[in-house]
Amino acid sequence: MRKSYLTVALLVAGLFTLSSTQAQEPIRIGDISPFTGPLAQPASEFAAGHELAADVINARGGVLGRKVVVIRGDAGNPQQGISAVEKLVNQDKVDLFMGTYGSALANAASDAALRYNKFYWETASLAQELTERGLPNFARGGPNAAIYAESSVKSALEVIAPKLGKKADQLKVWIEHEESVYGTSIAQMQKKLFETAGVKVVGVGAHNFRAIDLNDAILRARGATPDIWVLTGYVPDSTLLLRTMRDQGYVPPAILMLGTGDGREFQQALGGFMDGIFVVNYPHEDVVPRFAPGAAAFMEAYRKKYGREPSSPYLVLVGYTSTMILFDVIASAGGTDVDKMRAAVAAIDKPPYTYANGYGAKFDAKMQNTRAFTNLTQWQKGRSVTVYPNEMAAPGVVLVNIPRK
Amino acid sequence: MDALTNVLVSGLLLGGIYALVSVGLNLIFGVVRIVNFAQGELIMVAMYATYFCFTVFGLHPYVAVFLVMPAMFLFGVVMQRLLLEPLRGEPLMQIFATFGLLMLLQNVVLALTRGEGMSLNLGDSASVITLLGIKASSARVVIFAASALIVGTLTLFLQFTLAGKAVRAVIQDQDAARLMGINVERTFLLVVGVGAALAGVAGSLLAPIYTLSPYIGANFIMPAFAVVVLGGLGSVTGAYIGGIAVGLVEALAGYYIDPALKQAIWFAIFIAVLVIRPSGLMGKAGAEEIGLSDHH
Numbered sequence: 001m002r003k004s005y006l007t008v009a010l011l012v013a014g015l016f017t018l019s020s021t022q023a024q025e026p027i028r029i030g031d032i033s034p035f036t037g038p039l040a041q042p043a044s045e046f047a048a049g050h051e052l053a054a055d056v057i058n059a060r061g062g063v064l065g066r067k068v069v070v071i072r073g074d075a076g077n078p079q080q081g082i083s084a085v086e087k088l089v090n091q092d093k094v095d096l097f098m099g100t101y102g103s104a105l106a107n108a109a110s111d112a113a114l115r116y117n118k119f120y121w122e123t124a125s126l127a128q129e130l131t132e133r134g135l136p137n138f139a140r141g142g143p144n145a146a147i148y149a150e151s152s153v154k155s156a157l158e159v160i161a162p163k164l165g166k167k168a169d170q171l172k173v174w175i176e177h178e179e180s181v182y183g184t185s186i187a188q189m190q191k192k193l194f195e196t197a198g199v200k201v202v203g204v205g206a207h208n209f210r211a212i213d214l215n216d217a218i219l220r221a222r223g224a225t226p227d228i229w230v231l232t233g234y235v236p237d238s239t240l241l242l243r244t245m246r247d248q249g250y251v252p253p254a255i256l257m258l259g260t261g262d263g264r265e266f267q268q269a270l271g272g273f274m275d276g277i278f279v280v281n282y283p284h285e286d287v288v289p290r291f292a293p294g295a296a297a298f299m300e301a302y303r304k305k306y307g308r309e310p311s312s313p314y315l316v317l318v319g320y321t322s323t324m325i326l327f328d329v330i331a332s333a334g335g336t337d338v339d340k341m342r343a344a345v346a347a348i349d350k351p352p353y354t355y356a357n358g359y360g361a362k363f364d365a366k367m368q369n370t371r372a373f374t375n376l377t378q379w380q381k382g383r384s385v386t387v388y389p390n391e392m393a394a395p396g397v398v399l400v401n402i403p404r405k
Numbered sequence: 406m407d408a409l410t411n412v413l414v415s416g417l418l419l420g421g422i423y424a425l426v427s428v429g430l431n432l433i434f435g436v437v438r439i440v441n442f443a444q445g446e447l448i449m450v451a452m453y454a455t456y457f458c459f460t461v462f463g464l465h466p467y468v469a470v471f472l473v474m475p476a477m478f479l480f481g482v483v484m485q486r487l488l489l490e491p492l493r494g495e496p497l498m499q500i501f502a503t504f505g506l507l508m509l510l511q512n513v514v515l516a517l518t519r520g521e522g523m524s525l526n527l528g529d530s531a532s533v534i535t536l537l538g539i540k541a542s543s544a545r546v547v548i549f550a551a552s553a554l555i556v557g558t559l560t561l562f563l564q565f566t567l568a569g570k571a572v573r574a575v576i577q578d579q580d581a582a583r584l585m586g587i588n589v590e591r592t593f594l595l596v597v598g599v600g601a602a603l604a605g606v607a608g609s610l611l612a613p614i615y616t617l618s619p620y621i622g623a624n625f626i627m628p629a630f631a632v633v634v635l636g637g638l639g640s641v642t643g644a645y646i647g648g649i650a651v652g653l654v655e656a657l658a659g660y661y662i663d664p665a666l667k668q669a670i671w672f673a674i675f676i677a678v679l680v681i682r683p684s685g686l687m688g689k690a691g692a693e694e695i696g697l698s699d700h701h
Contacts, residue, residue, distance in 0.1 A: 036512060038620040041520035179665050206665040210624045212422065212615070213652075215415040216659030216667070219408065235522045236624075239616040247533050247542040269524035269616050311521050 026067040027336065029054075030088035032081055032099040032109045033124070035074040043101035045312045046124045047072060049319020050098060052301055053327070063327045064334065070098075078108030085112035095336040096121065098326065103127035103182065110138045119341045121329075123322035126259075127185065131366040137338050139329075139345050139367035141322030141359075142282070143374055145182075149189035152258045152280045155376040156228055157197060159388050160254050160278065163402045164227055169198040174226035174252075176217060176241065178233040179206040186232045186258065202226050209237040214244050222250045232258045239269045246273050253403035254278065262377050262384045263312045274379040276401025282318040283357040283375045284384060287392045294321075294356025314357075321357045325350075325369070328361065342367075358392065407538075412660045413653070414539045420652025421549030425610065426625045427632040427644045428555060429603030435576050435639025436596040439489065439496055442503040444629070445622025446510040447601050451477055451608020452617050453514060459525050459612075466525065467547070470609035474602045481601025485594050507622075514619040522616040544613045551610055555603065556645040563641065572596060576639045628655075628668075631675035637685030646686060 031050055033043035047070075054068040062068060071092050073084035081100075088094045096119040100106035103125040110120035110130070114137045122130060122140040126148060131140050161171050175190055177183035184206065191201050202224040205217050214237065221229055229252040231238060238260050245252075255277045262279040285295040298320055302310055310316045325348075330336060333344035345363050352360040352371050360371030376388035380400050386393045430444045441447075451473050458469035488506065492499045534543045563569035574582040575592050583589050607625075615621060628651060636647025651671050659667040678685060 036515060038520075038618060040515055041522070044519065206663075208665070208668060211668075212624050212628070213415070213419045213655065213659075214664075215419075216412070216656065216664045219411060219415075219660055220664070223408065236616050236618060236621070239522070239524065240614075243542075243614070247540060249533070249540050263522075265522035265524065265616060268526060269522075271526050271528070 024066065026069045027063055027096075027330065028069050028071060028092060028094040030073050030085070030092065030094040030097045031070050032073045032075050032084050032088075032097060032105070033101045034076045034105065035072055037076040039101050042312065042315055043124075045310060045315035046101055046319035048302070048306070048310065049316040049321075050123065050323045052298070052305065052316070053320045053323035055305070056301065057324070057327050063330050068327070075105055075109065078104050081105045081109035082112040085109050085116070089116045089118065094118070096341075098123060098323070100125050103130060106130055110135060113137060117338055119336060119338050121322070121326045123319050127181065131368040134366060136342065139341075139363060139369075141325045141361075141369050141372065142318055143372040144368055145186050146189060147372065148258055148280060148374055149186050149193060151374040151376070152230065152256060153190055153193040153197065155278065155280055155388060156194075156230070156256055157199075159376060159399070160228055160256065160402070163399055164253055166227060169200075171199045171228070172202045172224075172226045173199055173228045173230055174203050174205065174221045174224055175201060176205045176207070176221060176229065176231045176233070178209040178237055180209070183209075183232045190230065190232075207233075207237060207241075209234045211237065211240070214241050215248070217241060218244045218248050218250055221252070222248070226252060228252070228254045228256055230256045230258070231261070233260060235260055235263070235265055239266065242266075242270055242273065242277075246270070251404050255404065256280070262314065262379075265311070267379075267382055272382075275381065276404050277379050278387075279377050279379075279384070280374050281377065282314040283359075283373070283392070284314045284377055284386050285317055285357075286384075286394060287358060287375065287386050288394055291353050291392045292356065292358045293353065298356050317357045318359075321355045321359050322372075324355055325359070325361045408660070410537070411539050412656050414536070414541055416653035416656030417649065418541060418545040418549050418652070419656055420649035421545065421552045422611070422625075422648075423628055423632050423652050424556065424645045424648030425548055425552040425603075425607045427629040427636070427648050428552070428559065428641060429600040429607070430626070430629050431633045431636065431638065431641065431644040432559075432596055432603070433600040434633055436572060437485070437489065437593050439499045439503065441597075441600065442500065442626075443484075443506040443510060444600070444604055445624075445626030446507045447477060447480070447604035447622075448608045448611065448625055449514065449617075449619065449622035450480075450510055451605040452612045452615075452621070453518070453523075453608075454605075455609040455612040456523055456525055456617060465527070466609050466612050470606055473609045474605045477605030477608075478598040478602035481598040481604075482594050484601065485597035489597065490590065490593070511619045511622070518619065520619060522618055524616045525613050527613050542614065544610070548610045551606065552645065552648070555606065556641055559641045568592075568595065628671065631671050633685075634675055635678050635685055640685070643686055 031047055035043055051070050054070050058067050073088050075081040075084040097113045098121040101124045106122055106125040113120045120138045123142050126145040128145050157168055173194055175187050177187035194201050207214055207217050257279045262281050266274055285299050329344045333340040345367050348361045350361040354360050362371050364370050375386050377384045378387045387397055433441045454473050455466045455469045458464040488502050489499050492502055532543055534541050534546055563573055571587045571592050574587055575589055579589055632647040632651050636643030655667045655671055658670040
């Protein structure tokens, strides 16, 4: 008799627990990126942004009353990406995916995610192809390569050229890029945009980002005497190119870097040489609060959680921003079902400057956020300062060292 | 003409880097008959150690090298004693073991540094020398001089000292050397120690030039393999000449043909040498059969 009472009591208790667990079932997100390997550092910065966003939203009660849990999946190449997706679905029971520092990896992982009918939210990878291929489960919250390329050409024409006293048809540019699909695709877009504007592209140089000597790249560029030397690359090749430029005594009138060049490591490597160098990249935390409403609070949250300054705050910030957009999408979709999320992505309409780094949210038919953008910064006295668009720059900011001395 | 001089100087200096990086690899290759896949990571560890000495103790890399070099020698001795010696007679396993060491070192350094790109900044002023109207980074000139000095010293050591003769004997024929009363195991310890110490020197001298990352070792070791094959396994002067040659070819190809193709070009040389003259320019014939013969 007692045994059966006990059994019933246990059953009832179990049912209660089950139902309450259902209501509080967390939203599990698999975060796929190369957390070990040469890209570990920027990959971790993005992930830190994702996780900070999860902390913030959980403090507010979660999304749809459910806690958000981000589970990292390390993947160094597309094959590992597929394995990571499988593991995160089967073992960790994730509801959806996010990522990913590396377009080839994003491509494979999102494809794998589709087979499990899970959404894939991209915060980092830039390749056009990722949204152009029209995968039904893939959306990109941040900018893409075209936005980068357009922004760099616009900066060159509207900010740099006037300071050099040149009109578009008098301007000469050298486009240097790392030779993988990342650098090549951006360089090709830049070349087209420059030439359409009447600018003379005096040369396009490709190099391997692992090269231990890049003297030839500098010698070739120097021979072509460009007004603006434009570079798309990663950290090791960019620092080596700038050092070589310094050692060779080559002083182009202006240097414009894209996607890299505004991090702490450049200041450490080159010191005062960086002054005057322009960088096109995600919005920085120094953008005036009206256009980046959450940036200051976000920096505080980072410092509190990790006890140090982020080495690339703009990466963490854009990861954070993009994830907050994702949470709004999930909330409006009422869950993580792929079709409902597609509809929510199509419907969302948040004006520019809604989110922490200034992004808004409005997605085109290919699920690319059209209200994600890049800004122009310039190194000034050891600090990376936002200079363009003008309204986003702090009051009183002027350009320095142009033409370069 | 000015461009050509510039390219030649740049090629020579690059060759100095390649020679410095290859000498240690070649020595281990030629004597112990294994490919030390972790050689690049030994260089990387030495670079970080130099960075540490600079940022924490304020030691200039050219001073820190005298601390890093003996520390790396010890590391090499330990590596031979604990990792390679127990696997003697199984050369493929030894190769895998060095690969395992490569991954271990990369990931330990990644964990310690979070993968942030770190750089030594010695300041702009002392960094450039002007030779014959050509500007050259002084760090590279130092490396060029150091590699010549090291190769010269090593050659003298191998030629005129008893220990050096023992090493040469082991390169020629391990069994015969043993029969002559040479302690082959002790020679291995010495050689791997010296090979690691040379990686230490390379790391200290290279640290001012590059942004450090846990994966930078691979960038140096890939051309080093081509150099070692070109110059001849087991030949120290061969490694030097091979390094200079590869540096010059790369600089000329990069400027006059296409920077994107320059690595493909010395890989093509690498393959051609393997096919035409496997022992390399100055290698001892038979040395190319690394550990795949019955020599123990």
